[in-house]
Structures are given as structure tokens and as C-alpha cells.
Amino acid sequence: xxxxxxxxxxxxxxxxxxxxxxxxxxxxxxxxxxxxxxxxxxxxxxxxxxxxxxxxxxxxxxxxxxxxxxxxxxxxxxxxxxxxxxxxxxxxxxxxxxxxxxxxxxxxxxxxxxxxxxxxxxxxxxxxxxxxxxxxxxxxxxxxxxxxxxxxxxxxxxxxxxxxxxxxxxxxxxxxxxxxxxxxxxxxxxxxxxxxxxxxxxxxxxxxxxxxxxxxxxxxxxxxxxxxxxxxxxxxxxxxxxxxxxxxxxxxxxxxxxxxxxxxxxxxxxxxxxxxxxxxxx
Amino acid sequence: xxxxxxxxxxxxxxxxxxxxxxxxxxxxxxxxxxxxxxxxxxxxxxxxxxxxxxxxxxxxxxxxxxxxxxxxxxxx
Numbered sequence: 001x002x003x004x005x006x007x008x009x010x011x012x013x014x015x016x017x018x019x020x021x022x023x024x025x026x027x028x029x030x031x032x033x034x035x036x037x038x039x040x041x042x043x044x045x046x047x048x049x050x051x052x053x054x055x056x057x058x059x060x061x062x063x064x065x066x067x068x069x070x071x072x073x074x075x076x077x078x079x080x081x082x083x084x085x086x087x088x089x090x091x092x093x094x095x096x097x098x099x100x101x102x103x104x105x106x107x108x109x110x111x112x113x114x115x116x117x118x119x120x121x122x123x124x125x126x127x128x129x130x131x132x133x134x135x136x137x138x139x140x141x142x143x144x145x146x147x148x149x150x151x152x153x154x155x156x157x158x159x160x161x162x163x164x165x166x167x168x169x170x171x172x173x174x175x176x177x178x179x180x181x182x183x184x185x186x187x188x189x190x191x192x193x194x195x196x197x198x199x200x201x202x203x204x205x206x207x208x209x210x211x212x213x214x215x216x217x218x219x220x221x222x223x224x225x226x227x228x229x230x231x232x233x234x235x236x237x238x239x240x241x242x243x244x245x246x247x248x249x250x251x252x253x254x255x256x257x258x259x260x261x262x263x264x265x266x267x268x269x270x271x272x273x274x275x276x277x278x279x280x281x282x
Numbered sequence: 283x284x285x286x287x288x289x290x291x292x293x294x295x296x297x298x299x300x301x302x303x304x305x306x307x308x309x310x311x312x313x314x315x316x317x318x319x320x321x322x323x324x325x326x327x328x329x330x331x332x333x334x335x336x337x338x339x340x341x342x343x344x345x346x347x348x349x350x351x352x353x354x355x356x357x358x
Contacts, residue, residue: 027358037356052357055298055350056324058317066356067323081357094332095325095352102335103323172358226358 006254007247013222015199016142016163018075018106022046023216024246025077025201027226031235034069040229040239041074048075050112050224052082053096067103076105077144079112084125086132089115093136111136112166112224114146122172122204126153130160137161146203149183151190158191158198165191166224168204169215173227175207178214188219209238209245216249217257296348304343311338313349324353 012019025048031037041049049070057063070076078096080089093111100108115132117125124147136143137160144164145157154165167187170176178184184202191198202215203224212223225242232238294303297317308316310326310333326333327350333341343349 027356029356029358031356034356050358051354053325053352054355054357056319056321056353058298058300058319058351065321065323066354076354078354079357091327091330091332095327095350096354098325098332098335099323099352099354102325224358 007251010250010254011197013199014197015144016110018110018142020048020075020222022048022243022246023222023250024212024243025050025222025224026229026239027224028052028066028070029226030230032230034064034066036235037066037230038069038071039236041071043236044229044239044243047073048077048107050077050079050226051096052079053092053099075110076100076103076107077110077112078107080114080132081112082116083114084116084119084128086115086128086135089113089128089132090135090139093141094139097141109140109142110144111141112144112146113162124148124168126150129153130156133157133160133162144201149180149187151183151186154187154200155190164199164201164221166201166203169202169211170205172204174205175228176205177207177211178202178218179205181214181218184215184218184220192219209241212242212245213249213252216246217252219253222246293343293345295343295346298349298351307342307344309339310341310343310349313343314338314351317351319351321353324351326351 013023022045024044024046026041026044026046027050028037080092083089083092097108113132115125115128116122133143133145142163144166145162146166147153147157149167154167157165169178188200191200199221201222201224202220206212206225207228215223229235229238290306292303292305293307328347
């Protein structure tokens with residue numbers, strides 16, 4: 001490889017039947033305004049954004065519509081956020097698909113499946129998540145599934161037909177980063193062992209560019225962020241920082257980092273050094 | 283299909299968990315018009331089953347039907 005710039009040779013992120021140019025997926029919630037959200041999406045140059053399915057406000061139809069602030073070229077990834085049972089997640093996914101089909105958006109058969117099991121930690125319910133993954137796959141959805149960092153359930157979700165497994169680094173919106181890097185490493189190794197391009201995306205809990213770079217450096221295919229950008233003091237600056245962190249982490253992964261060693265290893269040659277006493281003499 | 287009597291009698295349904303009275307049975311299409319919902323990005327469920335947009339005009343609402351009208355909003 002003539003690798004002056006390995007990113008130039010990098011593959012696009014392939015999820016199900018779709019290719020994404022950016023390995024950063026952003027959310028559309030918790031921004032100060034729709035305008036600010038749009039500026040972040042543009043600054044980060046994302047081509048996929050998550051959206052929620054919620055009840056239409058029946059008495060406030062004059063308000064801004066979020067769709068006016070989502071650029072046409074963006075693939076929308078409808079989520080099932082807030083669902084605590086598989087049946088609610090399935091209904092939500094079906095309604096999301098109906099809306100996106102109507103809009104002609106390519107994300108119509110995609111769903112970010114999220115079935116929660118605990119309202120305080122917002123950690124997922126693995127059993128309901130698995131059931132919903134099977135059912136939605138059967139219904140023709142391409143399921144990108146949010147899960148905990150448990151390697152066993154991650155493997156079962158892949159086997160159930162998920163087109164991407166998206167382990168959380170730590171609880172949703174917590175900004176704790178990757179709480180258990182060992183588990184994430186095991187997930188990456190197991191899901192990719194016979195299928196190196198199978199997408200694993202770190203979905204939740206990331207708070208800083210360093211967290212994002214860490215995920216990509218470890219070999220995650222991408223990250224999905226919302227709160228880390230939307231609730232930053234300067235969201236647009238953070239959106240740019242996250243874009244750079246994704247590029248930095250991915251490039252670091254492709255470049256292949258050095259092994260860690262217990263002792264020092266001089267980067268300047270010792271040959272030709274003038275005479276002196278060194279601390280380890282005798 | 284609803285009978286003439288159904289059209290004439292008021293019906294009470296649930297819309298997004300709120301009781302609402304209609305002057306008579308009406309289709310999902312007519313309901314959206316009455317609610318002045320112009321947003322094209324809505325999906326409708328009646329009694330937890332999706333009503334495909336193509337059938338909005340032929341799906342008539344009955345007493346105590348539970349209607350969900352949803353759209354896209356911000357989320358992560």
C-alpha cells in the first residue's frame with residue numbers, strides 16, 4: 001500500500017443496503033433551536049440523522065416543522081426512543097416507515113431500534129430488544145439496534161438479523177464515555193471475526209471528542225451522538241470537533257498504532273553520542 | 283361500511299389520548315382536515331393498527347376508536 005493517506009483508500013460505511021460517507025451519525029433532539037441543529041449537521045457534514053416519532057401537536061400546527069431544518073440529502077434514521085416493550089417499538093417503527101415513505105426519504109426501511117428496560121439508567125431491555133429485532137427484520141426493516149455493551153446479547157442481535165449493532169459506551173446522555181472498553185473490544189472482535197465489515201457503531205454515552213476518537217481507534221465503524229453535541233456550550237464548535245475526532249480516530253485505526261511497552265525506547269539514535277556517565281552504569 | 287345512521291349520530295373517539303366528539307362518523311382523511319393538520323409527514327394508527335395513507339379516505343372512525351396521529355420530531 002502506498003499509504004500516504006489511508007483515508008483516501010478507506011471504504012464507505014456500509015450499513016444494510018446503504019452506504020454512508022460520514023462515520024458520524026447525529027441526532028436531532030435537545031438542541032436550542034432547529035436552526036442550531038441544522039448548523040451542527042452541516043458543520044459536521046453528516047449524511048445520516050436520527051429522528052423520533054411522536055404525537056402530532058393538535059393545537060400548534062403553526063410552529064416550526066423539524067423537516068424544514070433537515071437537509072434533503074440527509075438519510076433519516078427513525079428511532080423507537082422511549083419504548084419499553086417490543087410491541088410499542090414495532091408500532092413506532094411501522095409509523096416511522098410510513099412517514100419516511102411518504103417523504104420519499106431513503107431511510108424508510110431503516111430503524112434505530114431502542115427498547116428500554118429502566119427509566120433511570122435508560123439501559124436497554126435485552127429480551128424485548130431481541131424480540132423486536134427478530135420481528136422487525138421479518139417485516140423487512142433494516143434494524144440498527146441499540147444495545148448494552150454485553151458481548152453475548154450483541155452477538156445474538158447480529159444473529160437475529162440486525163444490519164448494525166450499536167452498543168452504548170455508557171448510559172444515554174450521560175457523557176461518561178466508554179465505560180467498559182474491554183467489553184467493546186470483545187464485541188468488535190466477535191462480531192467482525194468472520195465478517196470484518198459488519199458495522200458496529202457506538203451509540204450512547206459519549207461526551208467528548210476523545211471518547212469518539214477512542215471508539216474509532218478501537219475499530220468501531222462509527223458513532224452516533226446527540227447530547228454531546230446538542231448540549232455542549234457551543235454546539236456548532238463541538239459538531240466540528242466531533243467530525244475531526246471521527247476522522248482522527250478512524251485514521252489512527254487504519255494507520256495501526258504502536259504496541260505499548262513497559263520501558264522507554266529512544267527516538268533519537270544513541271550512536272555518535274558524546275562521552276558521559278549514565279545513571280545505569282555499574 | 284358505516285350505515286347512514288352512523289353518519290348522522292355523533293361519535294366520541296380518542297385522539298392521542300384525548301376524548302373528542304365528532305358530529306358523525308368520518309374518514310381519517312376528513313378527520314385530518316377537520317383538525318387542520320396540513321403536515322404531510324404524519325402517520326395514523328387506529329386501535330394500534332397502522333392506517334396506510336392510501337386507505338385514509340376509506341377508513342371510517344367508530345365510537346371509542348383510539349386514534350394516534352404521529353409525526354417526526356427531534357431525537358437521538
